[in-house]
Amino acid sequence: MKVKNVNIKTIDRKTLSKQVIDEIVHLLMSGELKPGDRLPSEVELMEMFDVSRPVMREALTSLEAVGVVNRKTRNGTFFSDQINSKPFTMILALSAGNIQSIIETRISLELGLVTLAAEKISDDELELMEEKLQEMKNTENYQSIDREFHEIIARNASNPLLESISEPLLNLFDETWSQIPISYRNSDTTIRQHEEILNALKQRDPVQAYTSMYQHLNYVRERLYQSQMESETKEE
Incomplete structure (x- = not known):
């Protein structure tokens, strides 16, 4: 495979590894190379930098x-050709235990989704959401089904970047929510x-969908917050 000719700046010797990372990422951000493109060989990169x-x-x-x-x-180094959630996962890991940050991030993301x-959203996907809602009604432990309901929404925003961010965020939220006593759940x-959210989607009404999701x-x-406050009071 032919390697594209790219313009790379020579860098000084301060924090070399970090500077190399910045320059390689710049190749992607500037459009000189695109997702899936092969980078120059390791030796060529060493010479360029x-x-x-x-x-x-x-x-x-x-x-x-x-x-x-x-x-x-055997084939070399390539830019990933699909959006990857690993960087966002690492950022989220730093917020583990910060309930306010987790839920506020979820609100911000899901209102857009x-x-x-x-x-x-298609009629078929709406039918699938209806099925998930019925499953929630027929079981006491519906957390995993609730998660699937929200995943359908993320998928039907038809934006791979937002969807890739949504998955690790829901993982972290589920971990947080699982520690909340059942008595706090209604x-x-x-x-x-969830019925109100689904009805708004059926009506293809973004404003009502936003309102229902926010509520x-x-x-x-x-x-x-209530669970957290009472838990902290008991510890005192």
């Missing part, structure tokens, strides 16, 4: 760890709120 092999390998290893590049033993889904309220997630936020 005027750095040693250990520095170059450190930079490439770091980029691979967060999903920016894929290294193939549900308005886009209201514009784009299945009747939760199911009613639902604000209710969840209040439940989380």
Whole structure:
């Protein structure tokens, strides 16, 4: 495979690995190389940046760890051709235990997702959401089904970047929510709120979908905060 000619700036020797990472990412952000493109060989990159092999390998290893590049033993190093949630997952990991940050991030993201889904969702996907809602009504432990309901919304926003961010965020939220006592959960309220969200999507009404999702997630936020406050009071 022919490697594209790219313009790379020579860098000084301060924080070399970090600077190499920045320059390689710049190739992608500037459009000089695109997702899926092959990078120059390790030796060529060393010459372009005027750095040693250990520095170059450190930079490439770091980029691979967060999903920016894929290294193939015989074929070389390529920019990932699909959006990867690893960088966002790492950011979220730093917020583990910060209930306010987690729920506020989820609110911000899902309000956008549900308005886009209201514009784009298909009848088949609406039927699938209806099935999930019925499953929630027929079981006491519906957390995993609730998760699937929200995943359908994320998928039907038809935006791969937002969807890739949504998955690790829901994972972290589920971990947080699972630690909340059952007494703080009201299945009747939760199911009613999901019905309102679904009805807004059926009407293809982004404004109502936004309102219904906000009411639902604000209710969840209040439940989380109440549980946290009472837990802290008991510890005192």
